[in-house]
Amino acid sequence: MxxxxxxxxxxxxxxxxxxxxxxxxxxxxxxxxxxxxxxxxxxxxxxxxxxxxxxxxxxxxxxxxxxxxxxxxxxxxxxxxxxxxxxxxxxxxxxxxxxxxxxxxxxxxxxxxxxxxxxxxxxxxxxxxxxxxxxxxxxxxxxxxxxxxxxxxxxxxxxxxxxxxxxxxxxxxxxxxxxxxxxxxxxxxxxxxxxxxxxxxxxxxxxxxxxxxxxxxxxxxxxxxxxxxxxxIGDINKIEPLIIENSRLKDFLDPQKKAYIRNEKVSLLPLTGSDVVQMKGTIIDQEFYGLYSKYLIEVEGGGVLKTIEKESGLTLNKVGEVIDININISDILQY
Ligand SMILES: Nc1ncnc2c1ncn2[C@@H]1O[C@H](COP(=O)(O)OP(=O)(O)OP(=O)(O)O)[C@@H](O)[C@H]1O
Ligand SMILES: [Mg+2]
CATH class of the missing domain: 3.40.50.300 (P-loop containing nucleotide triphosphate hydrolases)
Structure with missing residues (x-):
């Protein structure tokens, strides 16, 4: 038209x-x-x-x-x-x-x-x-x-x-x-x-x-x-090189390019699939919004990631807690 x-x-x-x-x-x-x-x-x-x-x-x-x-x-x-x-x-x-x-x-x-x-x-x-x-x-x-x-x-x-x-x-x-x-x-x-x-x-x-x-x-x-x-278009993590080097992410990603992942795709709950990379991290900040909470996580070995998790009312993660971080490789955007 x-x-x-x-x-x-x-x-x-x-x-x-x-x-x-x-x-x-x-x-x-x-x-x-x-x-x-x-x-x-x-x-x-x-x-x-x-x-x-x-x-x-x-x-x-x-x-x-x-x-x-x-x-x-x-x-x-x-x-x-x-x-x-x-x-x-x-x-x-x-x-x-x-x-x-x-x-x-x-x-x-x-x-x-x-x-x-x-x-x-x-x-x-x-x-x-x-x-x-x-x-x-x-x-x-x-x-x-x-x-x-x-x-x-x-x-x-x-x-x-x-x-x-x-x-x-x-x-x-x-x-x-x-x-x-x-x-x-x-x-x-x-x-x-x-x-x-x-x-x-x-x-x-x-x-x-x-x-x-x-x-x-x-x-x-x-x-x-x-x-x-x-x-x-939305809140997103730029994945710092340190996080990539210290995890299996380095086996999948192009080191010449920058890597991004949407906050909600960084999961504190287990993910299934062969392309899932797991890391450990410590919660350093939490904001409670009712329906969901936002977390700031310090990844083991250095670097931080933001995430957002729907609240079930039972599984509130606390600042200082050590948790598993799960990322599906297919959710990563590279430029
Ligand atoms: N009549 C004009 N003479 C000179 N420069 C202009 C004129 N109209 C717009 N511009 C310039 O062109 C660019 C685009 O302006 P435009 O008004 O299209 O922006 P916009 O995307 O609508 O921004 P906003 O979200 O602030 O409304 C700006 O740098 C503006 O200063
Ligand atoms: Mg305008």
């Missing part, structure tokens, strides 16, 4: 996007994930039409839209700050785009009420000023305003970043439901790994204007293609 072909975007001599190639399928929830300043908003703005690329093409259903004006692209965008009109009421905010498009009063009224109902905005809320709404309600207004134009693509730039953690989780679920309900191709920008993993069909991980990996959340997390992706 959307194809970026060799897209480059320069600001003066600064190369914000360097030769981007990406294909997004119809109906997909596709996320641009990456740290601040990596180019997520820039690439989204080029898709919507606010920025003209310095090179390359953007295709929409195989036709070249690189130089097509914003209003002819059929893409609606929800901005990093909602960019609602604070002095207008909710109704006027949602109706704004349709009015610009010169839709008749009757059609505007029907569509505004219809979309408000679909995003769970109550009738009496339609006549409140947006400044009188909570963050979550404002976010729904911003989404309603985008959806009412019946775009073929919805572009969302960090729409949840202004909200507190609880509301963010709640709206994240609602957003996913809405997206499935409308079946609308959605491009979602975030720097939040958890948001990307829970919402997306596929993720592109950006770093410094390039895409490091494109894949499903599972692929990005379990088979991180680059060192940057493996570090960015």
């Amino acid at each position: 959307i194809t970026f072909n060799n897209i480059q975007i320069n600001f003066g001599s600064f190369h914000a996007i360097k030769n981007l190639n990406l294909h997004i399928k119809e109906g997909e929830f596709f996320t641009f994930l990456g740290p601040s300043g990596c180019g997520k908003t820039t690439i989204l703005r080029s898709l919507v039409g606010f920025i003209e690329p310095s090179g390359g093409q953007i295709l929409l259903n195989n036709s070249d839209i690189t130089h097509v004006p914003i209003e002819k692209r059929g893409i609606s965008m929800v901005f990093q700050s909602y960019a609602l009109f604070p002095t207008m009421n909710v109704y006027e905010n949602i109706a704004f785009g349709m009015r610009v498009n010169k839709a008749s009063k009757a059609i505007v009224d029907r569509e505004v009420r219809d979309i408000a109902q679909k995003v769970d905005l109550k009738e009496d809320q339609l006549y409140k000023k947006v400044s009188e709404l909570s963050g979550g309600q404002q976010q729904r207004v911003a989404i309603a305003r985008a959806l009412v134009l019946k775009p073929s693509i919805l572009a969302l730039d960090e729409p949840l970043s202004n909200l507190d953690a609880k509301l963010r989780n709640q709206l994240r679920n609602e957003l996913k439901k809405l997206q499935k309900k409308f079946g609308i191709t959605t491009i979602y920008v975030t720097h939040d790994q958890e948001e990307a993993l829970t919402l997306s069909d596929r993720i592109a991980v950006f770093n410094n204007g390039i895409v490091e990996q494109v894949g499903t959340p599972q692929e990005i997390y379990n088979q991180s293609k680059t060192e940057f992706v493996c570090n960015f």
Whole structure:
């Protein structure tokens, strides 16, 4: 549906996007994930039409839209700050785009009420000023305003970043439901790994204007293609050379490369299989989270590993305790 072909975007001599190639399928929830300043908003703005690329093409259903004006692209965008009109009421905010498009009063009224109902905005809320709404309600207004134009693509730039953690989780679920309900191709920008993993069909991980990996959340997390992706997407251990030299790990790993393992894959419980390497260690720190505990372990012979274990309530390991550490070789990532 959307194809970026060799897209480059320069600001003066600064190369914000360097030769981007990406294909997004119809109906997909596709996320641009990456740290601040990596180019997520820039690439989204080029898709919507606010920025003209310095090179390359953007295709929409195989036709070249690189130089097509914003209003002819059929893409609606929800901005990093909602960019609602604070002095207008909710109704006027949602109706704004349709009015610009010169839709008749009757059609505007029907569509505004219809979309408000679909995003769970109550009738009496339609006549409140947006400044009188909570963050979550404002976010729904911003989404309603985008959806009412019946775009073929919805572009969302960090729409949840202004909200507190609880509301963010709640709206994240609602957003996913809405997206499935409308079946609308959605491009979602975030720097939040958890948001990307829970919402997306596929993720592109950006770093410094390039895409490091494109894949499903599972692929990005379990088979991180680059060192940057493996570090960015979740908590991970870099396995120190000392730990490798002092264990059977050295028989399996490439000594020229760096080795990583996800915290939860370092197990304090026995693992089965021929590729399991066991070591001894001492617990030097424990943090109890209720559902699970996090441990810091000093490996015999030197080096530390972090791990996370689900709590059964019975097998609480204590600081100072000597324990077995089990690692499955296939869980190690090398770069
Ligand atoms: N209009 C502009 N003029 C010059 N430089 C720009 C312009 N817009 C963006 N940049 C630069 O391009 C880079 C990418 O910016 P962009 O806004 O796309 O980052 P981002 O990934 O969305 O970051 P954040 O997560 O902080 O929103 C940054 O280094 C930024 O300073
Ligand atoms: Mg941004």
